Amino acid sequence: MKLTVNGTEHEVDVEDDMPLLWVLRDELGITGPKYGCGIAQCGACTVHVDGISVRSCQLAAADVDGEVTTIEGLGTPQALHAVQAAWIEHQVAQCGYCQSGQIMQAASFLDLNPEPDDAQIDAAMSGNLCRCGSYPRIRAAVKTAASRLQGV
C-alpha cells in the first residue's frame, strides 16, 4: 500500500491491521513517534493525518486515509515549528519520551483552536501522559505557542 509521510510517498508491504506506528518506526525508520502503551492511553505515538492528531498505535495501516505528518515533518532542529520553539523556551522536557506526542497533540489542537482558554488546553492535552510531571510547563508552552502562532 502507499503512504505519504512528511511529504514523501512510500510503498509499504504490510498487513492491513499493522498499526501505523509500527509502519513508521520499523518499516520506514521514522522513530519520532514513540511506543508507550499500545492502547491509545498515553499519546506518545501521536501523529497527524491531514493535520488532525491521531494515536498511531491504534490506527491500522489500511485505514490511513490522508497524508501523515510526524514530529520530524513538523519541524527540525534547524527549522523549528512554533510549538517546538515554545517547548524549548519553557524547557518542558525531562526524560522527553512523551514530548513528541505532546507537541503533535498541541500543534494540531492550536491549528483547530488558535485562541484556546485554559480549560480547552487542559481538555485537549489530558490524553497525553507524562510520567515525569512536566505538565505545568506543557500548559505554559501551549499558551506561548498560541500567541506566537497568532503573531502576538
Place this chain on the structure above:
Amino acid sequence: MGRVKTIARRSFLVGSAAIVGGVAFGTYLYKREVENPLEAGLEPGAATFNPYVKIDSEAVTLITPRADVGQGAYSVQAHLIAEELDVDLEAVRIEPGPPSAAYYNGVVAAEGVPIAATSETTLARAGRGGADVVSKIMGLQLTGGSTTVPDMYDRLRSAGAVARETLKAAAAAQTGLDVAELKTDAGAVVLPDGTRIAYIDLAAIAAKTPVVEDVALRDPASWRVLGKPHQRTDIVAKSTGTQDYGIDLRMDGMVHATTRTNPALGGGILGFDASEAETMRGVQAVLPITDGIAVVADNTWRAFQAAQAVVCDWGDAPYIGNTEAQFAEVAASFVKERQDSRFKDEGDVEAALDAADTVFEAEYRIPYLAHAPLEPMSVVALFGEGRLDIWTGTQIPRFMQDGAAELSGLDAENVHIHVLMSGGSFGRRLEDDYVRQAVEIAVQMPGTPVQMVWQREEDMTHDFPRPLAISRARGAVAEGKVAAFDLAIAAPSVAESSLARWGQPAMGPDVAIVAGAWDQPFAVPDYRVTGYRVPAMVPISSWRSVGASGNGFMHESFMDELCHAAGADPMAERLRLCNHDLSRKVLEAVAEMSDWGSDLGTGRGRGLAFTLAFGVPVAEVVEVTDVDGAIRIDKVFVAAEVGRVLDPVNFEAQLSGGVIWGLGHAMNCELTYDGGVAQQDNYHVFEGMRLHQVPVIEVRGLENGPKIKGIGEPGVPPAAPALGNAIFAATGKRIRQLPFSKEVNFL
C-alpha cells in the same frame, strides 16, 4: 587483599560500626588513584587529565557518568565541569563514559547508614565517610538516591579545574610565558596580548605535561555557569523527536525481538507451544530464555503478535500471590521476631501512653506501585567475535556489565556498555533483568544486532515495585500539644530484595523500612519509630524516594491527626516541635508562600506535610476544594532546603515533577496481585495525574544549609500526606489508605 574485599562487602549498606572499622583498614586502597578508564584507547596526541575530561585535536569531551533518566543529570554534570574548565557547552561533546570503578558513587551507600541527616556528631561523619570508602572500593557506579549533585559537586569541579590548569601549564611551556599571565575562556587559553590557543590545539603537548593536581576551586560568588538558569543540553533533541532512546536505535541487519516470561515472577516455565507463532509473518525464531520465551521477527509489532500466540505453561509464583494474603502477612509482622530496627526511641513511649487519658490509634496502608517509565524496557545487543555490545538506558552500568559477562561467558572487559538516554526510570533501571534477556537472545544469534522491546503489559507485570506496607500508630496529646508518638512500620526489605539480585548480601537493619519516619526533626517528648521486616514476597526495588515514599504519608498523616486531636494548628505545632533550624526555615517558608492561616472559604481546605529525606527537608501545603463530593487539587506550595541550587530551571522541574509523581500515585495508583501476577498491566488502570488535574505549583529552594543536596526524590514523600491532610481539612474525612481513590473521587 582478600580480607579487604571481604570486609568491604560485609559492611555494605549496614550498620555504622562495621563501616567505621573499615576506614582505617581500607585507607591505602581508598587513597590509591583509581584507574582512569579514558587512558585505554587514547589516540596519540590526545590528552586526559582525569576520568572526566578528554581533549584531542578535534574536540573537548566531558564525561558525565551519572545516568540521565530525565532528571537533567547530563546537563548539571556538564555545568559542574564547565564552571572550572571554561568551555561553552555548545562546543563540547558530552558522553556518559564507560563502566569504570572510577565513577563510584560515594554518597548512595551513606543513605543506607542509619545516621540521621541532621546529625553532625563525629560518629555520624565517620560513618558517612566510611560509606564513601566502601563504595569506592566496590566501584559502585550507580545513579540514584538523589546523589548525583552531592556526590559530583566537588569531583567534577575539581576535574575541570585540574584540566584547566594543566592546559595552562601546557600553553606556558609552548609559549615560554609564565602561567600566572595566562587566562582561560570559552575553550581556549588566552595570552596577555589576547591571542587565543584553543584547548584542542594544546592536546598533544598537554598529553605530555605533568597533571597539575594542586588546584583551588573558584568561589561561588564568581561563578559564571552554576547557580544560573540554563537550557538543558538535550532540550532541542527532545523537542524535535531526534533524541534516540534504546527503542529508537536502528542498525544494519537488526532484528526486532520481544519476550514473554512468567508474570508470576521467578515461577519458571514448564513448557510452551510456539507452533502457531512460528508460522506468523515475519517471525524468524522463537527462542527459550530464562523463565519464558523470546520471539525474533522483522518488525516489533509482528514480534508482539507472535509472542501473544505462543502458548506458555507457567509455574506457580514462589511468593504469596494474592494481595489480601500479602497484606495479611504484613499485618502479622508486628512481632518481636520480625523487628528490624528501632533507631528512634526517645523518652518513654510506653509509660506516656499508659498514663494518657486517651490514646489515639490509627492504621495506615500503602500499596505496591510500579515504576512504569513511559519508554518500556528496550535494549539492543550484539554478540560475536569475542565481544558483546549493549546499548540501553541504565543506572547500573557496572553491575550490568558483570551480569552480561557471566551470561555470555565473556570477560567483563569484552562487554561494552553504551549508555543511552532513558525514557524515564524512577528507579526501574537499577535492575538489569531486561538486559539479561536481550543478552540471552543475542548469544543465540551471533553476529545479528537484536533489539528487544517489551510490550507495555510485559513491562508493568514484570516490574520490581515499591513494596506495600502497614503502619500502626499510637499517640497522646496534652495541654494542646503533641506529647507522645509511637509509629510501627512493617514492610518487606527493598535492600534485601535488590541486593540479592546484585549478588550482594544485605546485613543489619534496612533503613528504608523506616526512612522518612525515624529521622524526622521533631522533639516529641516520647517518640519512637520501630521497623518490622516482612519476609520477602514479590521482588521489589527502589522507587522514586524509596522507603520515604510511603513512610512520609504514614508519619505525616498521624502527625496531622495528633495536631487536630490536640486542638493545635498543624503548622504552629510542627514549628514548635521542630528541633532543626534548616527544617524550621522550610516550614516557615511554606507558611508564608501559602498564606497559612488565611480563610479559604467553605468547602476548601489546606493540608501540610513535612518530610526530611535524602538529607533534604521539604514542606508542602496542598489546597483542595470539595466540588459536590469530588476533590479538586487547586494549588501546591513547596519549599526545600538543598544548600545550593545549581540550576533554578531544572530545580523547579524536578521538585514540581516530584510533587506530581507523589500526588498522582496517591490519587489513583496501586498494583494488586492475583496468582502472583500484577493485575494492573497498562495505563488505563495505572493512570497517575493527567494534565487537567494538575494544580498550580509554586516552588522555592532554600540555600541556608552547609551541604549541597539533590532534589530528584525529596519532593515526593510529603505530597501524599499533604493531600490527605487537605482532604481532611476540606471534608472532615480522614483517609488512611492509598490510593485515595478507594474512598474519594477526584475531578
